[in-house]
Amino acid sequence: MLLKRLTEAMGPSGFEDEIRRLIYEEVRPYADRVYTDPLGSLIVETGESKPGPRVMLSAHMDEVSLMIVHIEENGLLKFRPIGGVDPRILVSKPVSVGKQKIAGVIGAKAIHLQTQSEREKPIGLDQMYIDIGARSKEEAEKAVSPGDTAVFMTEYQEIGERRAKGKSFDNRVGCGVLIETIRKTFDIPVIYAFTVQEEIGLRGAGPVAYRVNPDMALILEGTVCFDVIDAPEHGTGTVMGKGPAISVIDSSTIANRKMLEHLVQTAESAKIPCQYRRVSGGGNDAGRVHLARNGILTGAVSVPTRYIHAPSQMISLDDYENTIRLVEAFLRSVEKGGLQV
Amino acid sequence: MSELLDYQQVLLDLLETPGVPGYEREISDKLESLFRHFTDRVHRDKLGNLIAFVQGEGNEPRPKIMVATHMDEIGLIVNQIEKGGFLRFTQLGGFDPRTLLGQEVMVHGREKCLGIIGSKPPHLSTPEEREKAIPMQDLFIDLGMGEETVRKLIRVGDVITVARKSMRLQNGFVAGKSLDNRASIAALLEGLQELKRLRVQADVYAVATVQEEVGTRGAITSTYGIHPDIGIAVDVAHASMPGVAADLGMKMDGGAVIHNGPNIHRDLYARFRETAAREGIPIQMRWLQGPTATDGFAMQISREGIPTGVLSIPLRYMHTSVETVCYRDVERTGKLLAHFIASVDRTFVEGLSCYLND
């Protein structure tokens, strides 16, 4: 199960080794050429000798995570987040620490021991520690060093009706879409980029776009979805089950009209459900890619993801599969000359 | 090329030299003559980055290593001349306005004019006023001259530095303004001096960058222009003092600081550690969860991406006029930089894009 393997792999920003290795093994049979860049992004070329516009599909492979920064005398581990983590979701979650995947828990003072005023406030980062069962600093140091990263220990499972839960659907769904797509053959050059360091300021994608310099680019993402009870209709961002979400505006990009309309038309003529991403906050790698060099025709398509950046996220498998279908339909339309730069 | 210079003495002089972002000419001229002790090939690029090229001994193509040490310092700039000749100002880089009250400053107009940032005496302040920090826009500079004279000598856009003599403290500690980042420039000079004794394959581009304090602007263009195989930024890191978290405060006199995190290439980090161990140079670690606030921020994402490393010198009271470092940390950083550079060969550089081999 591809999504299970992708989401259960570790890939903190800047330390994407495990996820990169996993993706590499998946894509190498289909690649003309695979290589990494100086930051660690994985670039896979296919059909480079074919005529037609060079299309880059791009998905970031890193995830929000934690870093151990200090070991206390009592063996507890002090940590800081890598990327945007809401401290309120951290308490009482299990984590895997370091390459050895040492099990740990994030604990906080029990409610019985808290004063009334303490109980009303969120528990801050400075009050939380990772406990791996070490009884002293010396014991902890045998298993963990400062600089080790930690990710949520969340099992991928299909639940409910065509839904899946797991960690890091942001953005392993994008990675999954690219891997499913590379197995198909296209009559144009397609470059698949798995970028690093998106979660800490879109840092990996700029150098990749500069290097690949494609004629057009499509960014695949997992994006905010809050179609839940109490959310106002115009505050949901996306709706689960309504298909891939096409970006219109976010904090890093105003969508190119031509690309936007082409994506919508492609979905309509292939009878694939799709929706607009109806929120202006957040940003993705498109922000760097569309401004690279002389400017690159860029679009972004996302799988709606509930509880994004939290330990347990949720997607609709129908949305995921429809995103894969939309990306194929998009590439087929470019093959036929349906989108010119 | 000349007798050995005492770079600690040089540093004390550099600290007193003005170099506000965008207006680095005076410090740049001083550095140019210092760089010329090591090479004849010194030039400035379009933003004013001062670039000294020291050719390696290896066969071509030689690895290109760029070392960025910013030479600018946080400063102020006149934005209005008020009635009575008082000056209003805004900042170039991040001052804490609370540290400016009562400072002596040099205004670089048609002539250099010494002035005082005025403050209301306690006798006239209400208890409520004394509870509040004064925002920068309400501060003013008094030059002790009439408005007419002020208008003759000073114009909107003239830059301002804090007037501060540099000092030696106990135990090899040094204090003054602009140790961020002249301390790293001293480390670079120490490093270049050390390099002369070593066999070096790589070409070195020693760059005194401009405009770091307003957003690593000099590093953006100089890295693009040089297009190095390896980029190293040398800057300062917060040193420990009461109230600073254990992982954020480096130890004064504790050695060169090696950064690691997403902004840093793992092989450069490892090579720094190996080099320090081999040469017996004391080091300490600074772990980062995101990009650094140094020239390394820009270097890493230049063009197709540049393998980047960051070294730092522990410093207390950052962005004030009494910044403090221990000169031994400066020497250690310079020595580590030199021996790192000497260890770089073609094979090492070629391996920096390979994340799939291990």
Place this chain on the structure above:
Amino acid sequence: MKEWISKLAVASGPSGSETHVRDILAELIQPFADEWHVDVLGNLIAFKKGIANTGKTVTLSANMDEPGIMALHVEANGFVRIVPIGDISVAGLIGERVRFVNRVWGVVGVEAGKSLKDVTFADLFVDIGAESKADAESLIPVGTAGVIDRGSFELGEFRLAGKALSSRVGCAVLVDVLRKLEAYPHDLQIVFSVQKEPGSRGIKPAAFQSEADFALTVGSAKAGDTPKAERSNLVLGKGPAIKIMDRGIIVPPFIKDMLMETAEQHQLPYQLEVSADQASDAGAILLSRDGIPVGAVSVPVRYLSTPSQVVDLRDVEHASRLVLETLRRYHTT
């Protein structure tokens, strides 16, 4: 120039949807440019070939976009929910008439029971006269951008009031310079950039492709000559401002000096701009590739973040002359 400015000011050009204003500019420059094209981002880039084969390129730039709104959601009853594009005031939108770029008009309303100081964009909606969701969606597809609909008018003898003057005066200056400039030794590129408001996005690729040896940006700066205005030394009618710095650039001192000397030599009035909170496209030009030396001339503007900005036409005329004379001076240096 007054006519052009008025025409350009009325045209819509919210960041990312600059088609309308771009079409007008393309028509205005066509007689004076050797060729022009629109790049991937939507920048309008015109060329004038140099006569001396100096191998040098000079770029003139002005942004043509303006802050606006974008429709992101249509509700069951046909009301359109919006998000801001660039710096646009929430409170300032309430009760305004807006014009979407597909020429659909609407009125901005606010959810009942909200006190004015707590209103956010999520509380606003546009009433386009639709009676149902389907009706509204056919009129305003999601992603359609719009601007506050305001005309421009003369204010006193020398002044002009209207929306988007802060960008359109720069565009008018560029057209005027191109029209007046005789044969020029260097290749000249005129860039009317898009998406300056959300953070100088359009100019980045435009500057990258230009590989210019020298560039000038014409824009605007906040005037400080109104009651209790924020501190600024700029005054309407005292001449264009030569930029010393803004949030994104410290202009290289030799370029600032060149502009000041040019102004003095031709007895053009000028002021000096030090603005800590505004930004311009100049910063992105300076940092393109290994650096492009760039200067900037700003027309002082009152009421900058409102749809009723005020400029002094004498400042615009002087800005044009200053740019023209600086170009002439540059080719002799």
